[in-house]
Amino acid sequence: MSKVVTDVTCPFCGTLCDDLEITVSDDGKEIIDCQNACAIGSEKFLHVRKEGRVTRPRKRQPDGSYKEISYDEAIEYTAQMLAKAKKTLWYGWASTSCEAMAIGHKVAEKAGTIVDNCATVCHGSSLLAIQDVGVPSCTLGEVKNRADRIVFWGCNPAHAHPRHMSRYSIFPRGFFTTKGHKGRKIICVDCRYTDTAKCADEFIQVEQGYDYELLDAFRTVARGQPIPDVVGGVPKEKIISAVNTLKEGRFGVIFFGMGLTHTLGRNHNIDIAINLTRDLNDFTKFSIIAMRGHWNVTGSGQVLSWQYGFPYCVDLTRRTHARYNPGETSSVDLLRRKEVDACICIASDIGAHFPIEATRHMAQIPSVCIDPHINLTTEISDVHIPVALVGVEVEGCAYRMDNVPIACRKVVEPPEGMLTDEELLEKVYDRLCEIMGDA
Ligand code: SF4
Structure with missing residues (x-):
């Protein structure tokens, strides 16, 4: 037995096609078929359960291998890293929901990081x-x-x-x-x-x-x-x-x-x-x-703009107010100049998109990658935290390339015990508040 979920929005590119029909198993755990999407969009749904998916956080060991750790350990590492770093770069956001961005920015404000999105290497x-x-x-x-x-x-x-x-x-x-x-x-x-x-x-x-x-x-x-x-x-x-x-x-x-x-x-x-x-x-x-490329990169600009007045390269390190100066507060420049001493990459892939000098610096500083899948950035990060796939396993809001917000559906359950971006970021925020107090 199976059921068809209609009017599903594709969480891949900025076109946000919202006419997909996804056939799922009766228990709501498996995606069986995907209709109306292009080849790239289909793959986003059909590869969800492929073998080899990482469902628990991993920490890099001294010999370069990765060892599975618990979500609590990964959250502790992330919160400690944010609390200790003088200047953290928090880059990405293009493939997560606006709701997760709002929580992430709350953490960024508390820790005093720089928040930048994929516009920095595309439509900035x-x-x-x-x-x-x-x-x-x-x-x-x-x-x-x-x-x-x-x-x-x-x-x-x-x-x-x-x-x-x-x-x-x-x-x-x-x-x-x-x-x-x-x-x-x-x-x-x-x-x-x-x-x-x-x-x-x-x-x-x-x-x-x-x-x-x-x-x-x-x-x-x-x-x-x-x-x-x-x-x-x-x-x-x-x-x-x-x-x-x-x-x-x-x-x-x-x-x-x-x-x-x-x-x-x-x-x-x-x-x-x-x-x-x-x-x-x-x-x-x-x-x-x-022609905005990544799914919700437009949404990241929107959320940053309504929260801080600037669409990318937002510097929250002064805590009292946001600063914005592309060239100075942009991710590639910060990494190339070795100005940041910690880095979080969320819902994007620094390793695939940034120049080698920038990527090399990220590999040398404490770093966390929050992403549903293994990618080039997860393999140079100290900790990889897998999360549920937004638009497939979690619902959320995303902005189309023409700045129209669209509610995206959840079609299947995430793997058991796997956190969503929102849940993970809330937990990091709570732990960060415990470590930093009112600072
Ligand atoms: S990848 Fe883009 S064009 Fe293809 S189905 Fe998804 S949103 Fe539409």
């Missing part, structure tokens, strides 16, 4: 640009129902957000977009011919590092001013034709990714893309949306 430059110039944006629902002009700039949803194109941006039929793909014009701008470019009506190949110049040319053409014959490797005629296509639409959206945030110009690229969006609003309705 977008956040800086948005702080500078604002953002004319909309929801993915509006994209589906209204947008007839779509630009993908420096992003490849065909691989990174596999159902984005079928649920929202290219193929679906919406209230005012009844012809689906046929009623939309898709422009893809990238330095390589990607699988997303194959779905576009027009592919514009920009020379690597010339996105700012090309966006500037788009703005200049939109204002009716002359441009050089070639900009960023793109002929003038192609730029004029693309801008005309955008101006002629009823509702357009620019989706941008790390091909724009992490190429020469960084936040200035986003700044000018936002200003192009503004310019296009003189002719039609236009919006811009960042």
Whole structure:
């Protein structure tokens, strides 16, 4: 016997598809099948019970091997480490719930740590640009129902957000977009011919590092001013034709990714893309949306913003107030400069994403990794604390890439005795209060 749980939200990428149907065994312990998700999303559910899953904390031994310890011992190690360290970096948060973040920040305030999330290595430059110039944006629902002009700039949803194109941006039929793909014009701008470019009506190949110049040319053409014959490797005629296509639409959206945030110009690229969006609003309705990658990375920015006023790189070491200075209080810089003497990585993977100098420093200082699975960071951490999988074994709130909060369901029970992020962090907080008193 089995039962089907409907309207399940996928806890993998920033698209947060909320139409999944998960078949579970009658006792609610095993996932049997996953419908509607892409290959990556399916795997998130189907691999939950695969053999080899670590269900109890592990501590690294002097010879490099790991020994199982109890949750109480792991909590004691974490609380003692936080109490003793002069400056702790607490990085990650992208794959846990907003509820867990709020509790984690309570611990961070008590211990006086730096709290940073994955934006520091992906869309941090977008956040800086948005702080500078604002953002004319909309929801993915509006994209589906209204947008007839779509630009993908420096992003490849065909691989990174596999159902984005079928649920929202290219193929679906919406209230005012009844012809689906046929009623939309898709422009893809990238330095390589990607699988997303194959779905576009027009592919514009920009020379690597010339996105700012090309966006500037788009703005200049939109204002009716002359441009050089070639900009960023793109002929003038192609730029004029693309801008005309955008101006002629009823509702357009620019989706941008790390091909724009992490190429020469960084936040200035986003700044000018936002200003192009503004310019296009003189002719039609236009919006811009960042293709946020990890599931709830947007939520981490939201929770930090409503608690401290800053979306990432939040320095709570002074305890009386939060400070924010990317470059100074950002994870990679802190680790590379060896400025932190302890590190917690939660719901993310420093070992997989950070430069080697930063990762090496993390391996040399006391560290804890809180993650449901073994990853590169767990293997360089002193203690690995496995937790239940949020969005599969625990419910919680997460924010989609368009800043819409979505309640995520629990579909199966976690392994017996396994703590959730929230339970673990509450216990660390209680122990930290006992150790530090009113300090
Ligand atoms: S597109 Fe993203 S959210 Fe949707 S099913 Fe695939 S991995 Fe999950």
